[in-house]
Amino acid sequence: MIYFISDVHLGVMERSEDKLREDKLLSVLDKMALDAKKIYLVGDIFDFWFDYKQVIPKHFYRTLSKLHEIRNNVCEIEFIIGNHDFGHSDFFEKELNIPVFGTDIIRNHSGKKFYISHGDGKDINDKGYLLLKKVMRNPLSLKLYLMLHPNLGIKLASGSSKESRKYSSQKHYNESDVLFKFAQSKIEEGFDYVVMGHRHKASKEIYKTGIYLNIGEWIKKPTFAVFDGKDINHIFVADYLKQPTSQLNYE
Numbered sequence: 001m002i003y004f005i006s007d008v009h010l011g012v013m014e015r016s017e018d019k020l021r022e023d024k025l026l027s028v029l030d031k032m033a034l035d036a037k038k039i040y041l042v043g044d045i046f047d048f049w050f051d052y053k054q055v056i057p058k059h060f061y062r063t064l065s066k067l068h069e070i071r072n073n074v075c076e077i078e079f080i081i082g083n084h085d086f087g088h089s090d091f092f093e094k095e096l097n098i099p100v101f102g103t104d105i106i107r108n109h110s111g112k113k114f115y116i117s118h119g120d121g122k123d124i125n126d127k128g129y130l131l132l133k134k135v136m137r138n139p140l141s142l143k144l145y146l147m148l149h150p151n152l153g154i155k156l157a158s159g160s161s162k163e164s165r166k167y168s169s170q171k172h173y174n175e176s177d178v179l180f181k182f183a184q185s186k187i188e189e190g191f192d193y194v195v196m197g198h199r200h201k202a203s204k205e206i207y208k209t210g211i212y213l214n215i216g217e218w219i220k221k222p223t224f225a226v227f228d229g230k231d232i233n234h235i236f237v238a239d240y241l242k243q244p245t246s247q248l249n250y251e
Contacts, residue, residue, distance in 0.1 A: 007216070029070060187210030
């Protein structure tokens with residue numbers, strides 16, 4: 001199975017509540033490890049992320065440990081950064097052996113061509129966000145930010161992430177059409193599947209000979225996606241964790 005997870009946003013809530021959601025993620029990853037051929041982390045797994053030379057956000061250590069375990073013993077994992085967890089340096093690649101991509105990626109599975117993207121920045125009319133994205137992800141900007149003391153840097157990142165959420169919530173209504181139109185253009189180019197997150201609403205749309213799937217989110221109704229070699233579908237976390245492995249239904 002090929003799994004896709006996005007928009008978990010670990011760190012967005014109070015630690016006690018956030019930890020319960022992380023427990024579900026760890027249980028899902030354990031179950032995925034039974035049959036996973038590859039796992040894609042499609043952005044905003046963390047609500048904020050910066051890795052310093054000697055410091056990483058401590059509350060994510062359980063998830064990092066589980067990803068390391070799966071990568072070493074089960075399958076490849078690839079991480080596409082989102083609009084919240086873009087502050088990567090080299091921790092994932094050097095310590096976890098998980099490559100991190102700041103751009104969309106193209107992959108092939110079972111003879112099918114996949115275009116995989118977090119989904120932010122697809123609205124060419126959103127000039128404000130496109131400019132902000134360019135500035136925030138500039139290597140010089142990241143270098144200057146990492147000169148802050150980690151306690152201050154992580155605190156500011158967490159606060160900035162919450163403000164970003166308020167802005168995003170005001171424009172999500174338009175992103176359904178924007179992302180679907182983008183997916184249509186990729187299907188026109190010959191892709192069989194276009195997989196994205198960011199929108200926080202699970203959806204599956206057929207267009208001509210291709211399929212656009214938005215993975216969903218983990219805050220209101222935790223959802224991920226799976227490709228079984230023939231089709232791609234959503235799985236609700238609550239259902240997935242209740243079912244015995246032999247009875248899993250990927251429809």
